[in-house]
Amino acid sequence: MLLVEKPLDGVAVVTLNRPEAMNALSKALRAALAKAITELDADASVKVIVLTGAGERAFTAGLDLKELSTDPLGMGAANAEDPAQNPANAVLACSKPIIGAINGVAITGGFEVALACDVLLCSTNARFADTHARVGITPGWGLSQKLSRCIGPYRAKELSLTGNFMSAQQAYDWGLVNRVVAPDQLMPAALELAAQMADIEADMLVTYKAMIDDGYAATMAEGLKLEHERSVAHNRVVTPEMVAARREKVQARGRSQ
Structure with a gap:
């Protein structure tokens, strides 16, 4: 469910690997992500981390709603502060740069995880959406504050108060992502940038x-x-x-x- 690889000196790639579930953030995946980030943060051989999702459909669709529907305490994850259950905090807690390679949709909680990264590259397949209001819950992993600081309050309100999807090109035009590339160029571009960073002490x-x-x-x-x-x-x-x-x-x- 989570892959960790070290394809280049100083660079680690962490892949959310539940493509059959659009890489939804189950309780187990959230814990595995926090553990991996903590270990990589402490690993002296790693300078930069690339975070991505498996497949081309989704970076992550956010919390696993199917799992939540069977767990009466599951909604507590939406407001959890513990990095083991709050993946945005797990990413934010890392002292090393994390490049988000957004390969597909990043929805609600997935959008929050993307916003926690230090640099965002995305493929033309990427789309972003904040569906909190449509689902009837409020964000607890930072979206209401970070999005407005990234793209301004007017544009943030347009997205969050409609639940509309934002395309990769619109995300670039609004200054949310650093660049947009073809799907087959996403990881090469992310690894090239990571290698450039890893060349710094x-x-x-x-x-x-x-x-x-x-x-x-x-x-x-x-x-x-x-x-x-x-x-x-x-x-x-x-x-x-x-x-x-x-x-x-x-x-x-x-x-x-």
């Missing part, structure tokens, strides 16, 4: 990701203060020799681009 990936995330959650003034404090602490241990050792590589890479 591990501590810098973690430090810079945290600086962006923590600052974004604050006001501009607070974020600038946070940046200054962390920059002073980090840069005081950077020596001219360390910069010189990296300069030639950086210049060569710039010329190649």
Whole structure:
């Protein structure tokens, strides 16, 4: 139900593998995802994680409604904070960059998991929908707050208060995803980006990701203060020799681009 592979140095791929159920997030799959992310976060050989779904129909359709219909306590998962049952929190808790490779539909809870990733690439098969209001429940994994911060409150309200699907192209046009590619190019594109990130030293990936995330959650003034404090602490241990050792590589890479 969950596949973990390491196809490149420094890169792990985590695949939600229930294509027959549109990769719906069953209780077991949510627990397996949290366990895998925790283990990869602690794995020094892994710098970047790619999260995707099996097949081309769905990234994930969200909570497994069939399972919930037989569990009187199942709806508690919609408001769970424990990463073992809240996959968005499991993704958010990871200190390393997570690239979401959105291969198909990302619906409701699946949309929330996608929003928890650091970068989103999607295939032309991808579509996004927030059906919480139509189902009659309110989101508990961050969608009502994160979506508006990604695409603005007016567009977020249009999606969430209609339950309409958003195409891959519309997601790109509205600034939700970084790029849209053909289905057979999704994983190559995600792996290429992951490899580019993995070429950065591990501590810098973690430090810079945290600086962006923590600052974004604050006001501009607070974020600038946070940046200054962390920059002073980090840069005081950077020596001219360390910069010189990296300069030639950086210049060569710039010329190649």
